[in-house]
Amino acid sequence: MLMTDYLLLLIGTVLVNNFVLVKFLGLCPFMGVSSRTETAIGMSLATTFVMTLASLLSYLVNQYILLPLSLNYLNTMAFILVIAVVVQFTEMVVHKTSPNLYRLLGIFLPLITTNCAVLGVALLNLYQKHNFFESIIYGFGAALGFSLVLILFSAMREKIVNADVPSPFKGAAIAMITAGLMSLAFMGFTGLVKF
Amino acid sequence: MSIVLAIAVLGLMSLVFGALLGYASVKFKVEGDPLAIQIDELLPQTQCGQCGYPGCKPYAEAVANGEAINKCAPGGEATIKKIADLMGVDVQPLDESHETNNLPKVAFIIEQDCIGCTKCIQACPVDAIMGAAKQMHTIISDECTGCDLCVAPCPVDCIKMIPIEPSIQHWRWDLEQISIVNVD
Numbered sequence: 389m390l391m392t393d394y395l396l397l398l399i400g401t402v403l404v405n406n407f408v409l410v411k412f413l414g415l416c417p418f419m420g421v422s423s424r425t426e427t428a429i430g431m432s433l434a435t436t437f438v439m440t441l442a443s444l445l446s447y448l449v450n451q452y453i454l455l456p457l458s459l460n461y462l463n464t465m466a467f468i469l470v471i472a473v474v475v476q477f478t479e480m481v482v483h484k485t486s487p488n489l490y491r492l493l494g495i496f497l498p499l500i501t502t503n504c505a506v507l508g509v510a511l512l513n514l515y516q517k518h519n520f521f522e523s524i525i526y527g528f529g530a531a532l533g534f535s536l537v538l539i540l541f542s543a544m545r546e547k548i549v550n551a552d553v554p555s556p557f558k559g560a561a562i563a564m565i566t567a568g569l570m571s572l573a574f575m576g577f578t579g580l581v582k583f
Numbered sequence: 584m585s586i587v588l589a590i591a592v593l594g595l596m597s598l599v600f601g602a603l604l605g606y607a608s609v610k611f612k613v614e615g616d617p618l619a620i621q622i623d624e625l626l627p628q629t630q631c632g633q634c635g636y637p638g639c640k641p642y643a644e645a646v647a648n649g650e651a652i653n654k655c656a657p658g659g660e661a662t663i664k665k666i667a668d669l670m671g672v673d674v675q676p677l678d679e680s681h682e683t684n685n686l687p688k689v690a691f692i693i694e695q696d697c698i699g700c701t702k703c704i705q706a707c708p709v710d711a712i713m714g715a716a717k718q719m720h721t722i723i724s725d726e727c728t729g730c731d732l733c734v735a736p737c738p739v740d741c742i743k744m745i746p747i748e749p750s751i752q753h754w755r756w757d758l759e760q761i762s763i764v765n766v767d
Contacts (some may be wrong), residue, residue: 426671444654453596459589473600480604480611487617491647551667 394525398581401529407505408537409567411576414505418538419563421496428542429488431496432535434482436528438474438500439509443527445470446510447520467510468501475501505534541570618670619647625665629657630708634678638708646670654678657728688729688744690722696741703733703742737740 407413415434420475421431422490446467454463483490490497500506509530544566553562623643634654636642637682646652652666653675660677667674690711699717711727714720734742 424671453592457588457592459585459592462589462593465593468594469596469600473604476604477607480607483613484611487613487621488669488671491618508754 392519398525398529398532399520401526402533402536403483403574403577404580406533406537406574406577407508407530407570408534411416411466411510412571414503414534416499417496417503418540418541418567420499421493422538422542422545422563424492425539425542425546427492428538430486430493432531433495434478434497435500435503435506436531436535438471438478439506439531439534440524440528442467442474442506443470443509443513443523443530444520445474447513447523449550450514451520463514464507464511467507468536471506471510472501484525505530537570537574541567544570595699596625616644616647619644621669622666625669625729626655627658627662627663629728629730630655631728631732632708633657633730644652651675651678657730663690688731688746689724690729690731690733691724691743691745692720692722693741693743694719694721698739700737700738702738706732706736708732 401407405411408415408418417431417435422428444465449466449470450463454460454466475498478500479490482493482497509527513526516526517524545563548562548566557565619640620643624639626639626643628639630638632638633656634642636645642650646666652670653663653674655662656677663677664674692712697714698717698720699714701714701716701720703720704712704714708730709728710727711723712720712733713723727749729744731744731746734744
């Protein structure tokens with residue numbers, strides 16, 4: 389596979405097939421951790437780490453443990469196990485290195501385990517028959533796309549807090565509308581890459 | 584046979600991952616609560632208990648667990664601002680129960696009324712009261728943090744809290760009193 393193909397896969401995953409706004413995976417942290425930009429950046433870093441590592445490890449587990457023993461039907465369960473371990477590990481590292489970020493992320497850090505985008509990446513890698521490097525790039529690209537929209541969205545929400553929003557739309561309602569408009573904008577990237 | 588294999592594989596994987604996590608939890612062990620230690624360093628260490636906790640460290644731990652940051656009267660606005668910066672939350676005004684009178688104060692013992700019971704000495708968190716049993720006590724005013732804790736135990740009510748008069752050493756910079764006006 390050529391270098392350009394990897395690049396195309398990366399950009400395609402970040403923008404065209406954005407996990408949050410086009411595939412609608414990982415909406416819980418997208419709405420939950422986006423009220424402050426600092427927290428959103430922290431969450432993005434943690435999720436990027438987890439997604440990349442989880443897609444790498446789940447590829448290895450699938451390729452070298454499940455396939456040789458023809459236990460393909462166990463892949464969802466095995467991937468969940470892998471993701472839980474990676475998240476737990478990330479939580480320990482964040483707690484050690486940045487206690488403040490650990491407190492700000494709060495419940496959302498262990499909840500990366502149930503972020504469907506993480507399991508989604510692992511399973512889509514399998515269904516799209518990605519090889520080792522493609523899996524890593526796909527996982528990293530998905531995480532990059534997640535980080536991009538999460539940080540953009542949190543920046544917008546910080547502005548919206550100060551805006552004069554009509555009272556029926558205050559709070560979560562306007563956030564949902566904003567997310568919808570962002571999704572429409574990202575759908576526009578579909579024409580970017582011509583296959 | 585296949586199901587035994589499946590159970591064995593998942594069991595083994597769990598065992599390996601569990602061992603990895605066990606090693607990581609030893610490697611990345613966190614001593615105490617680092618955030619509480621950072622907050623404790625910002626507090627004035629008067630151990631006055633006006634926040635409702637028995638000292639600065641318990642209050643720091645409570646703040647780290649989500650208690651309001653505006654209860655430290657001796658620290659005042661400056662400490663609240665520092666804690667707010669550290670925690671990444673908004674600055675709040677000092678708790679209402681202290682707000683009425685947060686002038687710097689110092690305790691004063693009316694010496695002819697003092698019976699020398701030593702109760703105020705036991706209450707003082709910063710050892711700013713000098714005296715012995717059945718001897719008259721007095722306040723070392725430089726050490727006194729104005730925490731009010733000696734007032735309640737005194738059986739003859741001979742301790743008063745007096746505001747510190749502004750002097751060159753204790754100047755009250757009322758910069759925030761100048762109101763901000765929008766110029767059209």
